[in-house]
Amino acid sequence: GAVVSQHPSWVICKSGTSVKIECRSLDFQATTMFWYRQFPKQSLMLMATSNEGSKATYEQGVEKDKFLINHASLTLSTLTVTSAHPEDSSFYICSVQGSYNEQFFGPGTRLTVL
Amino acid sequence: AQSVTQPDIHITVSEGASLELRCNYSYGATPYLFWYVQSPGQGLQLLLKYFSGDTLVQGIKGFEAEFKRSQSSFNLRKPSVHWSDAAEYFCAVAMDSNYQLIWGAGTKLIIKP
Numbered sequence: 346g347a348v349v350s351q352h353p354s355w356v357i358c359k360s361g362t363s364v365k366i367e368c369r370s371l372d373f374q375a376t377t378m379f380w381y382r383q384f385p386k387q388s389l390m391l392m393a394t395s396n397e398g399s400k401a402t403y404e405q406g407v408e409k410d411k412f413l414i415n416h417a418s419l420t421l422s423t424l425t426v427t428s429a430h431p432e433d434s435s436f437y438i439c440s441v442q443g444s445y446n447e448q449f450f451g452p453g454t455r456l457t458v459l
Numbered sequence: 460a461q462s463v464t465q466p467d468i469h470i471t472v473s474e475g476a477s478l479e480l481r482c483n484y485s486y487g488a489t490p491y492l493f494w495y496v497q498s499p500g501q502g503l504q505l506l507l508k509y510f511s512g513d514t515l516v517q518g519i520k521g522f523e524a525e526f527k528r529s530q531s532s533f534n535l536r537k538p539s540v541h542w543s544d545a546a547e548y549f550c551a552v553a554m555d556s557n558y559q560l561i562w563g564a565g566t567k568l569i570i571k572p
Contacts, residue, residue: 450503
């Protein structure tokens, strides 16, 4: 399957600042990537579907102006949390859609907003 | 609305014992079914999947799962667990051509020595 990396793995920031999280598909050209959010002891919540070269599709209730997604190449998608607040603290996970539509996941990024 | 239910929040089994994790879904047609494992500090790893064909599917790490249409279930099994199997297990289904996943709440597996 595809190997997916995320950077950074852990980030702490001040309230009001913006944070960019990178998701890289290391050995697979990913037309479609997904961004998830996972709260402690809970399941994954799909935030958006990212398609290379086009605008991301956001799930209902997810603010697209707050969670900016860019998928400029087949190997990189970025999620920028703008003007982060403590309630944005969470575990953010990306995945790559494979050839048979299965998903391969990155290790996740833990965001803590002070 | 479509949903995925994992009835057990956590399960404790002894090392070497057998394991069964339950997963039920709510959908009119047959979905695409997945089991993922999430270990601390690691990404979600696909254990196995069912798209069609043989309803008993074999996965990695000695896991298997059986799709039972009549029960809308896709339970995960392993005949003998190892301490390294301690992790969070998620059942997920995809119900449309976009293959967006709907997730269960997860079951935390605890292994007793």
